[in-house]
Amino acid sequence: MTAPLHEAHPTGAGRALPNTQQGMRRRNLARVMHTVSAEGPLSRAAVASRIGLTRAAVSTLVDELIRSGLLEELGPERPGRVGRPGSALAVSGRGPAGIGAEIGVDHLAVCAVDLRGEVRSRAIRHGANRGRAPEPVVAELHQLVRRVVAEAESEGLWPAGLAVAVPGLVARDARTVVRAPNLDWRDTDLADLLPTDFSLTVGNEADFGALAELWLGHGTPRDFLHVSAEIGIGAAVVVDGGLLRGTRGFAGELGHVPVQPDGPECPCGGRGCLEQYAGEEAVLRAAGLEPGEDRVGLLAGRAADGDEAVRRALRDAGTAFGIALTGAVNLLDPESVVLGGALAGLAPWLLPSLEAELDRRTAGPACPVSVSRLGPEGPLLGAAHSVVRAVLDDPVAVAERA
Amino acid sequence: MTAPLHEAHPTGAGRALPNTQQGMRRRNLARVMHTVSAEGPLSRAAVASRIGLTRAAVSTLVDELIRSGLLEELGPERPGRVGRPGSALAVSGRGPAGIGAEIGVDHLAVCAVDLRGEVRSRAIRHGANRGRAPEPVVAELHQLVRRVVAEAESEGLWPAGLAVAVPGLVARDARTVVRAPNLDWRDTDLADLLPTDFSLTVGNEADFGALAELWLGHGTPRDFLHVSAEIGIGAAVVVDGGLLRGTRGFAGELGHVPVQPDGPECPCGGRGCLEQYAGEEAVLRAAGLEPGEDRVGLLAGRAADGDEAVRRALRDAGTAFGIALTGAVNLLDPESVVLGGALAGLAPWLLPSLEAELDRRTAGPACPVSVSRLGPEGPLLGAAHSVVRAVLDDPVAVAERA
DNA sequence: ACTATTTCGTCATGGCCGTTTACAAATTAG
DNA sequence: CTAATTTGTAAACGGCCATGACGAAATAGT
Numbered sequence: 001m002t003a004p005l006h007e008a009h010p011t012g013a014g015r016a017l018p019n020t021q022q023g024m025r026r027r028n029l030a031r032v033m034h035t036v037s038a039e040g041p042l043s044r045a046a047v048a049s050r051i052g053l054t055r056a057a058v059s060t061l062v063d064e065l066i067r068s069g070l071l072e073e074l075g076p077e078r079p080g081r082v083g084r085p086g087s088a089l090a091v092s093g094r095g096p097a098g099i100g101a102e103i104g105v106d107h108l109a110v111c112a113v114d115l116r117g118e119v120r121s122r123a124i125r126h127g128a129n130r131g132r133a134p135e136p137v138v139a140e141l142h143q144l145v146r147r148v149v150a151e152a153e154s155e156g157l158w159p160a161g162l163a164v165a166v167p168g169l170v171a172r173d174a175r176t177v178v179r180a181p182n183l184d185w186r187d188t189d190l191a192d193l194l195p196t197d198f199s200l201t202v203g204n205e206a207d208f209g210a211l212a213e214l215w216l217g218h219g220t221p222r223d224f225l226h227v228s229a230e231i232g233i234g235a236a237v238v239v240d241g242g243l244l245r246g247t248r249g250f251a252g253e254l255g256h257v258p259v260q261p262d263g264p265e266c267p268c269g270g271r272g273c274l275e276q277y278a279g280e281e282a283v284l285r286a287a288g289l290e291p292g293e294d295r296v297g298l299l300a301g302r303a304a305d306g307d308e309a310v311r312r313a314l315r316d317a318g319t320a321f322g323i324a325l326t327g328a329v330n331l332l333d334p335e336s337v338v339l340g341g342a343l344a345g346l347a348p349w350l351l352p353s354l355e356a357e358l359d360r361r362t363a364g365p366a367c368p369v370s371v372s373r374l375g376p377e378g379p380l381l382g383a384a385h386s387v388v389r390a391v392l393d394d395p396v397a398v399a400e401r402a
Numbered sequence: 403m404t405a406p407l408h409e410a411h412p413t414g415a416g417r418a419l420p421n422t423q424q425g426m427r428r429r430n431l432a433r434v435m436h437t438v439s440a441e442g443p444l445s446r447a448a449v450a451s452r453i454g455l456t457r458a459a460v461s462t463l464v465d466e467l468i469r470s471g472l473l474e475e476l477g478p479e480r481p482g483r484v485g486r487p488g489s490a491l492a493v494s495g496r497g498p499a500g501i502g503a504e505i506g507v508d509h510l511a512v513c514a515v516d517l518r519g520e521v522r523s524r525a526i527r528h529g530a531n532r533g534r535a536p537e538p539v540v541a542e543l544h545q546l547v548r549r550v551v552a553e554a555e556s557e558g559l560w561p562a563g564l565a566v567a568v569p570g571l572v573a574r575d576a577r578t579v580v581r582a583p584n585l586d587w588r589d590t591d592l593a594d595l596l597p598t599d600f601s602l603t604v605g606n607e608a609d610f611g612a613l614a615e616l617w618l619g620h621g622t623p624r625d626f627l628h629v630s631a632e633i634g635i636g637a638a639v640v641v642d643g644g645l646l647r648g649t650r651g652f653a654g655e656l657g658h659v660p661v662q663p664d665g666p667e668c669p670c671g672g673r674g675c676l677e678q679y680a681g682e683e684a685v686l687r688a689a690g691l692e693p694g695e696d697r698v699g700l701l702a703g704r705a706a707d708g709d710e711a712v713r714r715a716l717r718d719a720g721t722a723f724g725i726a727l728t729g730a731v732n733l734l735d736p737e738s739v740v741l742g743g744a745l746a747g748l749a750p751w752l753l754p755s756l757e758a759e760l761d762r763r764t765a766g767p768a769c770p771v772s773v774s775r776l777g778p779e780g781p782l783l784g785a786a787h788s789v790v791r792a793v794l795d796d797p798v799a800v801a802e803r804a
Numbered sequence: 805a806c807t808a809t810t811t812c813g814t815c816a817t818g819g820c821c822g823t824t825t826a827c828a829a830a831t832t833a834g
Numbered sequence: 835c836t837a838a839t840t841t842g843t844a845a846a847c848g849g850c851c852a853t854g855a856c857g858a859a860a861t862a863g864t
């Protein structure tokens with residue numbers, strides 16, 4: 001008897017365990033997993049004091065988790081304190097693994113992450129995907145997935161799910177890509193194209209990047225705005241440790257926030273959207289460069305070389321970002337703003353004007369802006385970790401499948 | 403033994419019951435209360451099927467709630483179906499009541515709402531409060547509260563808490579008014595000034611208005627943006643049935659979203675904020691009117707009379723609203739936008755240009771804009787209901803105090 | 805009118821789960 | 835070497851919901 005869990009989306013709080021004794025137990029199992037996962041090797045007594053249960057209760061919970069292969073007993077702790085030393089518990093390095101995949105404009109990537117959060121296998125394939133039909137692209141991705149899964153299995157892992165990051169809008173069913181302008185895909189159901197034994201969920205690349213920042217970033221708060229950009233400009237709103245997705249799943253469209261109401265027309269129907277000033281295409285044009293292969297790298301390289309036109313273009317883009325973010329910060333009052341994805345690499349030239357504009361326009365202490373250290377790896381890692389989190393959130397569900 | 407509940411704020415999800423059997427029971431008691439409250443008189447069996455418990459379990463829960471005086475047995479239902487008729491249960495019309503209060507620029511108001519959601523007592527006092535010191539204003543409010551409480555008590559109710567709506571920013575402690583420009587108050591701790599036997603919480607007027615819309619509005623979704631305005635322009639973001647408050651509690655400052663980055667300077671430090679175009683002062687100036695007493699009524703009256711200058715001023719304000727809301731809608735993807743508070747009265751002249759601008763600037767189906775039917779009563783009702791909701795959310799906590 | 809059927813509320817029983825209490829094991833402090 | 839402290843486990847206990855059975859109160863059919 002398995003209740004449907006995470007019905008909506010693994011990148012969101014899909015927690016809907018029933019309020020029964022069994023639900024309570026499942027929540028407590030999840031709390032043990034989360035505690036051990038977050039705070040390293042811990043004794044049963046330490047876990048008990050952290051989650052507010054008795055040692056006896058934690059003992060039975062841990063027993064069940066060990067039997068399921070989700071926790072491991074590392075042996076006695078080396079004691080520095082008086083008293084009998086505890087037996088260290090750690091999340092298992094075998095058992096379920098999260099498979100993350102990314103469909104980028106210029107590459108495909110897949111990786112497997114174990115419950116400890118370590119990447120155990122990865123595969124990448126470079127090559128432009130823009131304008132290619134979904135079927136061959138997904139077929140290639142499928143190959144990579146099989147390779148990564150095989151390698152993970154050879155290390156004693158088994159896939160608990162696959163999460164795919166795509167550069168576009170994803171419907172709330174977490175299966176279909178509604179619109180991916182960089183790939184020229186529309187209404188593509190990836191679940192049809194990518195048959196697997198395990199669960200498949202599709203999510204926006206920027207959203208997964210934000211989750212990676214939330215889960216893997218150092219000192220990242222639970223309320224922040226994560227801005228990333230490839231061609232479009234996407235933002236992810238993280239509220240209380242969860243992603244804000246919006247009614248249709250379209251939240252975070254920072255790129256179409258009006259910056260100059262009388263500015264140039266935008267394909268979205270508006271005028272003067274942020275994308276018209278800070279989008280990749282706009283910046284390249286302002287810098288007098290031709291769109292080529294590695295556009296972000298090109299910009300960063302030229303800027304580092306001291307190309308004044310490029311620097312000015314990035315400065316102006318930063319100013320436009322500052323204006324749009326002023327609106328977002330006023331509306332959401334986040335604890336910080338994080339620049340991730342491709343923007344992280346351009347931060348040195350964007351940040352000064354961006355922060356100046358934001359500071360100038362907001363009363364009181366300004367909202368701090370930081371740069372993601374995950375960089376382009378973010379979305380892939382976020383996707384894989386979203387599966388891992390789903391396991392931690394409901395350990396029995398996967399234990400039953402093992 | 404009473405665990406601290408609702409530690410943060412009653413206008414937000416303060417639900418933090420421990421994951422124990424007692425916590426489970428308390429959550430189930432709350433579910434029974436909510437179900438009966440929302441769906442009118444209901445039999446035990448009907449409640450059981452709705453919340454997924456057995457009739458036996460619901461029986462014991464209901465027994466406890468009746469003993470606490472929170473539920474009432476209305477007697478046998480008139481049956482239209484086969485089978486023994488159930489015994490109708492309803493939320494008690496006696497017992498705890500929520501006291502709501504509002505400190506407006508031109509008035510003070512207090513009301514008492516019973517668990518059924520009915521207003522059982524009210525008091526209002528007109529008179530300008532702008533620029534008055536907090537102490538005398540709060541003393542007057544205190545008088546009104548005493549009067550309303552006395553009347554409620556004469557009907558068998560007792561105050562379960564007091565919630566005060568103020569036109570300004572409120573700190574996350576839900577006690578102190580950080581800044582209320584219309585009153586000229588800064589860092590005022592209302593809990594010091596307003597001593598009561600029962601709990602006191604302070605909240606932003608626009609937030610309470612949004613909650614009233616959420617709880618009392620007809621067909622209001624669980625994700626929407628509620629815009630209201632007195633002098634400042636405030637918006638409240640409702641996500642998944644809860645208020646988004648932000649790190650410092652300042653979320654929803656729609657008034658300072660940039661509309662024209664090079665527009666007139668704003669006291670906030672920015673330029674061309676929405677408030678400079680659609681704030682009360684700006685609209686009055688554009689319409690060629692002097693700021694007087696009932697400014698909104700004045701505008702509405704003149705517009706209804708066909709005053710072209712006023713109508714143009716409101717049209718232009720609507721356009722500015724449309725630009726700012728485009729950004730908000732792109733960022734949040736709400737299910738709808740609701741115009742409440744003073745804006746509701748001006749909607750006929752604001753809406754056309756607002757909707758036109760919003761439609762023009764957003765791709766795909768536009769976000770529907772509606773007008774609140776609660777009007778100026780919203781904040782007061784929302785405040786009182788927030789106390790009622792807190793009771794429904796944790797019935798045992800108040801039962802212990804009874 | 806009378807019986808069969810359906811639904812409601814309750815009671816006794818049982819199972820699940822965390823707590824309490826007690827105890828053995830393993831370490832440090834003196 | 836003893837006392838103190840901490841850990842992990844086992845048994846008894848209590849709280850809570852599920853199960854199943856039963857009487858009560860209505861309708862449906864004969």
